[in-house]
Amino acid sequence: MEQIIKELHSIGDFIRWGASEFNKAELFFGHGTDNAIDDAAVLVLHTLNLANEKIPNILWHSRLTSSEKQDIYNILQRRINEAIPTAYLTNEAWFSNLRFYVDSRVLIPRSPIAELIEQGFEPWVEADQVNYMLDLCTGSGCIAIASAMLFPNAKIDAVDISADAVDVAKINIDAYGLNERVNAIQSDLFANLDGKVYDLIVCNPPYVDAEELAAMPNEYHHEPRLGLEAGDNGLLLVEQILRQAAQHLTANGVLIVEVGLSQKYLMEHELPFMWLDFERGGEGVFLLTAQQLIDY
Structure with missing residues (x-):
């Protein structure tokens, strides 16, 4: 030294x-x-x-x-x-050109959903039609906060099962002065959201399967396992979301979910998934409408 x-x-x-x-x-x-x-x-x-x-x-x-x-x-x-x-x-990460406080209580933001936000979720969502939005499995709150910048009149719920993650999300919500519009809620998916419906639900849930988790570099093992691990096929939470999301969407609502490499397992479900493309790289993000979920 x-x-x-x-x-x-x-x-x-x-x-x-x-x-x-x-x-x-x-x-x-x-x-x-x-x-x-x-x-x-x-x-x-x-x-x-x-x-x-x-x-x-x-x-x-x-x-x-x-x-x-x-x-x-x-x-x-x-x-x-x-x-x-x-x-x-x-203790700093960037997402959608915004700075966020992070520590080992939350995953480090890196979702390709940032690109969707920067594009205004077009052409699938009209910004002036989004009054209520849900960021499910919010972690640091990055998707909720970046979306609040896009939808200036929307009320946004930032939900996570982890009390620690909710605490970190609140730090970031407060830093951006969004306490009046972005509400951090502790909930196991939709469990504490009875009666709430949204024009847009965006979710980056845990989706890492057992094989992928075991092969991850050491850096990932500093992140909370709760934010990564999702059963043998990575769909433990995603399948619950598909069953429950329709009752929390407005008639013209849209669901967007990231599933990463677990896309290969999800394709076994008979649903008309629209898989989104990204200019900056990234895969495994699908879109479904409220009606498609109801039919499912």
Whole structure:
């Protein structure tokens, strides 16, 4: 440690060294970055209180103080030795161009549903027709909050079975000043939503099957198992949602659910799933209308 701190001097030095060590440790990148250099840069700049700043070229070569070097070394070592996702080390994740507080009580936002929100859910949803929306399995509240920006007049329920997740969602709801329109509720799916109906239900539930869970990189095992695990075929919750969603949708309501790789098992159900495409990558997100669910 002392030798490294002695030989490295600048922001660029520590980013390069960190990236090399990340690759040597065969870390996984997929919780906000997709490569070692970006991952190291996030941690270094966060530690220097320069996160999200536009860094002039001259700063990359600026010398660091001894205490700054020590702090940077310590956080990089945690990433290397414990395989903690960077978002948990910084308590920051981005979704639909919005910043969210995250910690190990919730999954790190990474759903392709962000792209749907940025596109206004078009052409399947008319923004001015959404008065009530449900974000089921909300986690950090990212889908609910990003959707609240899209639907300025809508009331949105952000629901999760985990009391810890609801607490994190409330932190983010409060940070965006949305307490009047976004309501965080603890509920096992629809259990505490009796009588409530919505124009749009969006859900990113646990959908990881047993085989996929066992094969996941170490970083994923820092995330709450409750937010990932969904039985042998990954459809433990999705099948419940398909049975119950119709009674919570308006006549012209729409259900959008992410099922990831468990799509292959869901295809065995005789439903007219519309599988959505994404320009930035992602798969396993389907859409059904209220009438299609009623027929089912």
